[in-house]
Amino acid sequence: MTLSADVVVIGSGVAGLSTALGLAATRSVLLVSAGDGSTPWSQGGVAAAFGDDDPDEHLHDTEIAGAGFCDPRTVRMLVEEGPQRVAELIAQGARFDRDADGSLSRTLEGGHSRPRVVHAGGDATGAEIHRALRSAVQRTGVRTVEGRVTGLIKSDDGHVVGVLVDDGEGVEQVDARAVVLATGGIGNAYLTSTNPPAVSGDGLALALRAGASLVDMEFVQFHPTVLFTGASGGQLPLVTEAVRGEGAVLRDNDGRRIMAGLHPRADLAPRDIVARAVEATMRRDGTDHVWLDATAIRPDVLRRRFPTVLESCARIGVDMLTDQIPIAPAEHFLCGGIRTDRDGATDVPGLYAVGEAAATGVHGANRLASNSLLEGLVFGRRVATALTLELRRATTGRSQTVLLGRDHEPERIREVLTRSAGIRRDGLQLETAAEELEPLGSGPLATVARAVVAAASTRRDSRGCHWRSDHPHPDEQWSGHLAVRLDHDGRPAVQQHDLAAAH
Known part of the structure; x- marks a missing residue:
């Protein structure tokens, strides 16, 4: 039997839960979870400028950390909407640490000009936020399916109209008017990462194979x-x-x-x-x-x-x-991701992305500490708002199923990407890596690894968390963002792109 929902949200981290919660009152939502993602493992906290702190200072710190590659408009959304989202989270039951006078306790982290990071359980902020959001979503009655999304369904006119979900006992089709990818980053494409094994680039690979663009894939942050x-x-x-x-x-x-x-x-x-x-x-x-x-x-x-x-x-x-x-x-966070507009819409009609999977422009070439949970809260709500205000009617024609391929030798893919696209990179290693990745299948690990290598090979300068020993300085020739799409042969093609124009 085919399931259906207005919106399918894939991923149950902070971004996916925030999106589902924001939609629950107005749309039928199906939340597909293949594990809790990286959110419960996040220790530091949530950066938020309130009280005597100025959002403009938070914006400035974010842009400095991002090495001049942030989109100022989306950063302003992040810092100005962030405190409200944190307040809503508290109203939903999140228990943040407080000082003796009852005010929220705030700490200092790298790149911040003043203490503005609120935290919970000392260093268990992600786990507390995940608990609060999951409980809030459960109270709304949003349906949840445990499983891995293995494909997207597109209509005759190119819209995404559903997904295929493998729940371990078989593959189920779910029809939808929109699909939101909140699948996290690419941690499992590297040998070591702070991310759990389920964070393996599935959403990015599906989006790329469906015709979407990936942006800023060379900017992989190592903690x-x-x-x-x-x-x-x-x-x-x-x-x-x-x-x-x-x-x-x-x-x-x-x-x-x-x-x-x-x-x-x-x-x-x-x-x-x-x-x-x-x-x-x-x-x-x-x-x-x-x-x-x-x-x-x-x-x-x-x-x-x-x-x-x-x-x-x-x-x-x-x-x-x-x-x-x-x-x-070790690998920690993907600063780029699926190209979206400010409300999470991708290049492919009906397909949205949010959280680490998306390239919102807020992180630039290097993410400021404790802006990731904030991004999930802020842009999860923005995606939910957009899909509440406007959602395309369902269509019936089916013309294409976009499937995740299979990775050959996944450990070999991890070895190649770790060696060639770690903290230190150079052109020869990246060229060799592209050749070595060629025969290793079309699964998510190989797909995102090729995208990272292609972008890192193309960008012949250094900025943020992309550092090339053979081009160790910033070069204005490379001041544009790089977008990766698949060509007719399924290989990554890179071109310079104005990310701000999408926002």
């Missing part, structure tokens, strides 16, 4: 402080940036501070700068990790603010209160 466990692959525990906000510092094997003199904000410089400094130190010393020293922070502060990090460290025999923490960078 500089991920717990070094000795594992050779998979999801690794994050050591939140807020630990450095409370006073922790990075040290090399000889105890020297890594960030001293490299940036005015030292250990709280934007993530791309810190990650490159850590990688350069490891390469210089021939080590596989460096150290984060939090021993100067009072033990009561560490216990109250970072219970998750304390527990992760304890599992590998490290006492965060007295020991230095072994850390190394």
Whole structure:
């Protein structure tokens, strides 16, 4: 039996849940979940400028971190609408940490000019936001299906009108008037990531195969402080940036501070700068990790603010209160994604994207800390508002089913992408990677890996979290955004694109 809904939302992280919640009162919604995504693993918090903080300062910090590649209009939406979304989240039951006087507790993170990051459970903000949103969605009666979306259905006139869902027992067709991709980033395309295994680029691959554009795929952010466990692959525990906000510092094997003199904000410089400094130190010393020293922070502060990090460290025999923490960078966040307008609409009618899967323009070439949960809240509501105000009538003609292909040797894909498109890149490695990825199938990992490599090969300069050792400086020739589409042979084709024009 074929299911149907006005809107199918794929993904149950903050962006998907926010979208479903915003639509629940006016549209029939089906939420498809293949796991909880990255939201429950987010530690730091939500950046929001309110009270004596000015949204213009938040905007300025966002644009500085984004290395001049942010879209000012969508950043302004983020910083001005953000506090209202946080207030609504509190009204829905989210329990944020508060100071003794009852006000929301705010901390400092890298790239921010002042403390503006609200948090929950010390370092369990994502888990609390996910709990609150999921409970709110459940109260609305939104239908939920557990499964993986394996295909999109398009009508005769090119509109997306449904999905195929594999629930483990078979493939079900779901008809819809619109489909929203809230599937997260591409973490599982790399050997190590802070993302869970289900975050594997499925939504981006489906959108690309359906005819949509991907934008800014070269800007893959690596978090500089991920717990070094000795594992050779998979999801690794994050050591939140807020630990450095409370006073922790990075040290090399000889105890020297890594960030001293490299940036005015030292250990709280934007993530791309810190990650490159850590990688350069490891390469210089021939080590596989460096150290984060939090021993100067009072033990009561560490216990109250970072219970998750304390527990992760304890599992590998490290006492965060007295020991230095072994850390190394790992893939963390895709700053680009599926090209959308300010309301989440893609190049393909009926197909929307939101959250990390979407390129809204708010992150530019490097995401500012704690803007990701905020993006999901703000743009999830914007997509819901757009689909509440205007939703195309359903059509009956079916002309095409867009399917996810199959990855050959997925571990090989991860190895190639990690080697060629990590923190440090060069043209020869990227050229070799493109050749090596060619025979490795048409599944999501291979599709997004080819898109990253194609964009990184094309951009012959360095900015934000894209750094090429053979072109180490920004070049105005490459001041435009790069869009990736598939050509007639299914290969990625790259062209310069004005992202702001879409917004």
